[in-house]
Amino acid sequence: MARILITDVTIFDGSGREPFAGEVLVQGNRIAKVAAGGFPSGTAADRVIDGCGATLMPGLVNCHGHPTYPNMGADFYSTGELPVEEHVYRTMHNVKAMLDAGFTASVNGSSAKTRLDIATRNEIDAGGIPGPRMRAATPEITVTGGLGDLRQYHMHHEGFAVVCDGPEEIRKFSRLMIREGADSLKLMISGDFFVHDTATGDMTVMQEDEIVACTSIAHIHKRRVIAHARTAEAVKRCVKHGIDLIYHANFCDEEALDLLEANKDRFFVNPAIGLTYTTLYEMADYGMPQEKAEEWGFKRELDGAIAVTKELHRRGVRVLPFGDYGFEWNPVGRDARDLELWQELMGFSAIELLTMATRYGGECFGDAVGLVAEGYLADLIVVEGDPLADVRILQDTDRIAMIMKDGAVYKEPRERQRQQAAAE
Ligand SMILES: [Zn+2]
CATH class of the missing domain: 3.20.20.140 (Metal-dependent hydrolases)
Known part of the structure; x- marks a missing residue:
């Protein structure tokens, strides 16, 4: 099973806890491990994705x-x-x-x-x-x-x-x-x-x-x-x-x-x-x-x-x-405009809203989705900037730097897109 290591990200794990700096290891279609701080150097992976300091969160x-x-x-x-x-x-x-x-x-x-x-x-x-x-x-x-x-x-x-x-x-x-x-x-x-x-x-x-x-x-x-x-x-x-x-x-x-x-x-x-x-x-x-x-x-x-x-x-x-x-x-x-509307009309905090949008959603969906946690399906997005500081960021698809579904990268991170464009 392919191992993908995502480094240098601030992780909002969907649970409602405050974000933390860390790394995530995906194996096959699941999240194998989440490391606050990071994995020991030399952790084996088939591919490393540099998050460049962006926010990683559940899809x-x-x-x-x-x-x-x-x-x-x-x-x-x-x-x-x-x-x-x-x-x-x-x-x-x-x-x-x-x-x-x-x-x-x-x-x-x-x-x-x-x-x-x-x-x-x-x-x-x-x-x-x-x-x-x-x-x-x-x-x-x-x-x-x-x-x-x-x-x-x-x-x-x-x-x-x-x-x-x-x-x-x-x-x-x-x-x-x-x-x-x-x-x-x-x-x-x-x-x-x-x-x-x-x-x-x-x-x-x-x-x-x-x-x-x-x-x-x-x-x-x-x-x-x-x-x-x-x-x-x-x-x-x-x-x-x-x-x-x-x-x-x-x-x-x-x-x-x-x-x-x-x-x-x-x-x-x-x-x-x-x-x-x-x-x-x-x-x-x-x-x-x-x-x-x-x-x-x-x-x-x-x-x-x-x-x-x-x-x-x-x-x-x-x-x-x-x-x-x-x-x-x-x-x-x-x-995703709903997040802005809910904040404006009802005064919810960003962390409440993003928890509803991920963890609660996953509980309702009825499968291991909606959290960045060990054993969960690897449905992840990397967002440029801090959606907890401004939920409107999620309305801008340009700022969604990477999208992974079921362990497969659907939208390549920007650095990779640039490399591909240069190679063509
Ligand atoms: Zn309807």
């Missing part, structure tokens, strides 16, 4: 990735109308953009076409295209009239969701997707303010027997269920039925907060504030002026998300940044 983990969202408009029709062939290429570009941005793992939040997530995960795992390691999701399973149902009574339209009503339809689709290779099943339990008027973000549209139809199948087959759950009632249904990755949760009431706190070792909450923020303040050029966004409920949604996220963190529930990038005004690859 970022996105627990709400949407690489199959093709960065299109808010009417959602364009996504459904995108033919599958073009959609595959868009997705390939997106997974590359995620990895280029330092995200080495992604729990995907849903797939915009039935098998697109699954096929993309398989192609990445087979080494055919670059991308993060992924948990592949089903499309959004929604109810008639819920978020993602774009049909009209007189005309069929494809969207980014699959409409299922009643336990029978949901059971059948859940089984089908498990057969096809999905790691996670995604339920739209609440509505959303993008569905103006009929299934808004403060309505709980999926009924309990429908939820149970999915969770009972998923749990038999040891698959994860993920929920779009904005309302307090939707969050309570998640807790009750063992849906451990909850998106949004922005209208939690006291009872929902208490339930999450009482089960904090089981649940992860991903508020996905970036999409709400950009929809409210930065979408005017894409058909949503701020007054309209406020009227539709996005200001309430953001205020709720800020209050709930801070409160959950205070109570020790693992909250996760990133998520819901994949739209024209909030595209894939820009997820």
Whole structure:
């Protein structure tokens, strides 16, 4: 097994402890040893990478990735109308953009076409295209009239969701997707303010027997269920039925907060504030002026998300940044902006945020990722500068000097790039 020694780095190991100077030895696809200070001179390695004083940290983990969202408009029709062939290429570009941005793992939040997530995960795992390691999701399973149902009574339209009503339809689709290779099943339990008027973000549209139809199948087959759950009632249904990755949760009431706190070792909450923020303040050029966004409920949604996220963190529930990038005004690859938004809007410290972005993300991903620690998978990034002094550094892909996934160097360190350029 090849041994790669990374020298002269300041290590942020993801655990939450302060960074320290040291060296890391990678053997095969795992981290063999982390040495504070450094290894004895003459430590054997097939290759030495000089970190030149940069920061080495775990690759970022996105627990709400949407690489199959093709960065299109808010009417959602364009996504459904995108033919599958073009959609595959868009997705390939997106997974590359995620990895280029330092995200080495992604729990995907849903797939915009039935098998697109699954096929993309398989192609990445087979080494055919670059991308993060992924948990592949089903499309959004929604109810008639819920978020993602774009049909009209007189005309069929494809969207980014699959409409299922009643336990029978949901059971059948859940089984089908498990057969096809999905790691996670995604339920739209609440509505959303993008569905103006009929299934808004403060309505709980999926009924309990429908939820149970999915969770009972998923749990038999040891698959994860993920929920779009904005309302307090939707969050309570998640807790009750063992849906451990909850998106949004922005209208939690006291009872929902208490339930999450009482089960904090089981649940992860991903508020996905970036999409709400950009929809409210930065979408005017894409058909949503701020007054309209406020009227539709996005200001309430953001205020709720800020209050709930801070409160959950205070109570020790693992909250996760990133998520819901994949739209024209909030595209894939820009997820690291969440770190800046979370700091500005909620006052989290950089070390808290980077711990959420790595260790918590890894715990949610469910494999040995998210820490620079012995035995962990070698998913590492080297960042020029100190992201703990300024989290915005992570938005600049130029400053991500090296990216390693599964022990293989995906982005060569700058010195090596220069040597290669000189040799050509
Ligand atoms: Zn989402």
